[in-house]
Amino acid sequence: MRPDAPAVLTRRACLGAAGLLLAGCRGPSAEAPDWTARWVGTDLERGHRLRDHGLPPASLPARRCGVLVLGGGVAGLTAARRLIQAGVDDVHLLELEDSAGGNARGHEVGGQPCPLGAHYLPLPGPSAREVQALLEELGLLRRKNGRWVADERHLCHSPQERLFYDGAWVEGLLPPAEAGSxxxxxxxxxxxxxxxxxxxxxxxxxxxxxxxxxxxxxxxxxxxxxxxxxxxxxxxxxxxxxxxxxxxxxxxxxxxxxxxxxxxxxxxxxxxxxxxxxxxxREPVLTWPEGNAWITRRMASAIGSDRLHGGQTVLQVRSDRGPQAGVQVLAWDEALGAARSWSAQAAVLALPAHVATRVWADAPKALTALAAATPTAPWLVANLRLKAPLLERVGAEPAWDNVPFGSPGLGYVDAGHQDLRPDRPRMLLTAYRALPEGERGALLTQSAHAWAQRLVDELSSLHPDLPQRLAEVHLMRYGHAMAIPAPGLRGHPARPALRQLGGRLQWAHADLAGCSVFEEACAAGAEAAERCLRALGRPAR
Ligand SMILES: Cc1cc2nc3c(=O)[nH]c(=O)nc-3n(C[C@H](O)[C@H](O)[C@H](O)COP(=O)(O)OP(=O)(O)OC[C@H]3O[C@@H](n4cnc5c(N)ncnc54)[C@H](O)[C@@H]3O)c2cc1C
The missing domain is CATH 1.10.405 (Guanine Nucleotide Dissociation Inhibitor; domain 1)
Incomplete structure (x- = not known):
């Protein structure tokens, strides 16, 4: 325990304190809270523009370029990076949100960085060669005696995980097991x-x-x-x-x-x-206060603001065959409130499967079949800023990842965990919640405050003083956060076909693997870029 840490609540004292809280304010939900909650991170109007409006005429001046990348998540950023490395200069990337990163974007609450989605990356294994190369370029990995060595400053500091089990914190996430049990x-x-x-x-x-x-x-x-x-x-x-x-x-x-x-x-x-x-x-993982946005921001800045265009909602994509072979794209410029047509020699469509099928006129049957077969999970990510540090229960010390046993939630991550200052108080917690598909609609209909209250109630089992110490909650909602690898999905026959698509319009997204992790998105982006280069007859470097 850090010497300056807040007073420790022993198990008995904690139960007493919880009792006091309950007696004093009739439970955390009963009193008007002294904290605020709001939605951040995404503009639902943009995402639903495709569904709710027809195709507008292209009234902005048309633009031409070599290769277009559509979607600026990890897959799109990797594709653009690969194309630029291969010597394609006029690569342009169109992204719906104002900043790139997709599910790996970052945020700030009260001046403190925090994730909006993905927050860690395990050290890449031998098959994840694109991730190894990227991390080496970013200075996170280096070769020593034929082995990869990670920069320790970016590895999750100890203690990494703890579980709230039977009234006390225990180290690690596995429920304790006695010898001989x-x-x-x-x-x-x-x-x-x-x-x-x-x-x-x-x-x-x-x-x-x-x-x-x-x-x-x-x-x-x-x-x-x-x-x-x-x-x-x-x-x-x-x-x-x-x-x-x-x-x-x-x-x-x-x-x-x-x-x-x-x-x-x-x-x-x-x-x-x-x-x-x-x-x-447990294997060490790379993590940062802003989560995997530490990586995606660097990837985005290497592409450059002159080539990366935020606030561009792709509405339609068509590939033309014949002598004029190329790709035509219609995109809505959110700032100008008008549509522009783009033409390129080739394009990588780095959008989720359900969006890609909607915008791709004449999408390959394999993509339509895969999108129809892929269930997706809604998610909620909440960053909770505290006015004062929380009291602690007995047991294992505060860790990066803090999980309640038996809860449907995933607990919380301390967004400031990687900060090395010894007197750093824990003031910003990132709570994650994968939701049942039946709750997708409620992400639209229930208020940010109602969702925050649910999380606060859940986390109050870990920290009964949370409602009193909370200042504000910023919530990010994902209607279709990730593909669920349900039975039959990994072996779906469309998958190999999509990895061998010919032509100048290629698809890249973690959905191609049916399993949403950084390594999959990165490989999908790099491989789609390679297929584009082949279609353009450009030798890969
Ligand atoms: C809450 C959450 C936590 C996660 N945590 C982790 C983690 O810790 N570690 C990990 O490895 N993975 C994690 N993941 C998985 C994560 O999805 C992948 O790691 C990866 O970021 C996916 O990248 P992608 O490019 O395939 O997809 P996306 O991130 O979905 O990128 C697609 C991009 O396309 C854009 N777009 C969509 N529609 C349009 C349109 N019409 N026009 C233009 N652009 C459009 C989107 O805005 C987005 O930027 C998490 C995911 C979620 C949702």
Whole structure:
């Protein structure tokens, strides 16, 4: 515990304090709160322009360029970077929001940086070569004696994670298991099965760089929950943890995602380690106060403001064949309130599948089929600024990631965790919530305040004094945050076809993998750029 940290609330004292709070104000929700809440980060009008309005005439002067990249998330930024590296000078990128980054954008509350979405990146494995190259260029990785070494300043500082379990904080996220307990035996058996799956089946990130066999397809054909049941993994603590992992990476729990996705989560990265294993320490991850926006902002600035155009909603994309082969794009300029047509020799459409099918006139059948088969998860990300540090419960010290056991929420991350000042108070918390698909509509109909109240109520189980210490909440809502890797989705026959599309209009997005992580988006962008270069007859450098 830091010497200057706020008074520690012991378990007994905390229960007493909670009782006082309850007696004094009849529960956190009962009194008019002394905090404000508002939506930030996205303009719903823009996203829904495609759905709600017809195609406007192009009244702004037309523009021409070499290659257009449409969408400025990780996939689009990677595609633009690859094209520029290959010597295509007149690359232009159109992005709907005012700033690029997509699900990996950053924000500020009260002058403090924080994420709006993605907040960490595990050290890339051998298959994620584009990510390795990017991180090397950004100075985050360097080669030493033939191995990658990360710049420690950007690795998540210790303590990384803690779990609020049975009234106290414990280190790590796995529910505690006593020596000789049935739970520990289940942890060990799962660890062995994940290790066997890694060795004998093969998993990689990006996932298409591992082989795909009938055994993978059999896992893909069932839910993770059904597989766990069949394997006799019934311990409630283990099952909660696995559900938590699925919700954290895939936006849905083990009853919704495939057994392939459940195993892939562990087998493609760090494995699953029972307490006491040699490798039980969690793999280090790269993280920053503003989350993965630390990376996307640097990628955007390398492209340059003269080539990266924010506030441009792509409405329609057409590819022309024949001697005039090229791509025509109609985009709405949000600042000027009018549409412009762009023509380019080639384009990378770096938009989510459901948007790409809507704007791509004559979209390939494979894309339409994949979009129709892909369920998506709504998400809520809330940055909570405090007026004063929170009191602490007994147990493990405050960590970067702080998770309540048994909760449907994902807990919170301390946005200031990487700040090395010893006297730094914890004043900005980022709470994440993957929502059931049935709650998508409520993101539009319920107020920011109502959603913030739900989160505050949830987090008050960890910190009963939260309602009194809260100053403001900034909420970002995602109607379709990420693809859920439901059964059958990884093995969907459209996927290989989309990775081999010919022609000058290519699609790149994490949705192509059906699994929304940085490595997938990066690979999708780089590979789509390569296909564009081939279609243009330009040698890759
Ligand atoms: C809440 C949340 C937390 C996450 N946390 C992590 C994490 O910690 N680590 C991790 O690796 N991954 C995380 N992810 C996954 C994340 O989605 C991927 O890592 C990656 O950022 C996806 O990039 P993308 O380019 O494929 O997609 P997107 O980020 O969806 O990019 C698509 C872009 O297209 C733009 N666009 C959409 N429609 C139009 C249009 N009509 N015209 C122009 N532009 C348009 C969007 O604004 C966006 O910028 C998280 C996702 C969410 C939602």
């Amino acid at each position: 049935a739970r520990l035996a289940q942890y060990r058996r799962l660890s062995q099965q994940v290790s066997n799956a890694r060795q004998h089946l093969g998993f990689a990130l990006p996932s298409h760089r591992a082989r795909w066999t009938a055994d993978h397809a059999a896992l893909d054909g069932q839910t993770f929950a059904a597989w766990l049941d069949a394997q006799g993994f019934h311990d409630p603590g283990l099952r909660w943890y696995l559900d938590y992992c699925c919700r954290d990476d895939y936006g849905a729990d083990s009853r919704r995602v495939s057994a392939w996705a459940g195993l892939h989560y562990f087998a493609s990265r760090h494995g699953f380690h029972a307490p006491g294993d040699d490798a039980a320490e």
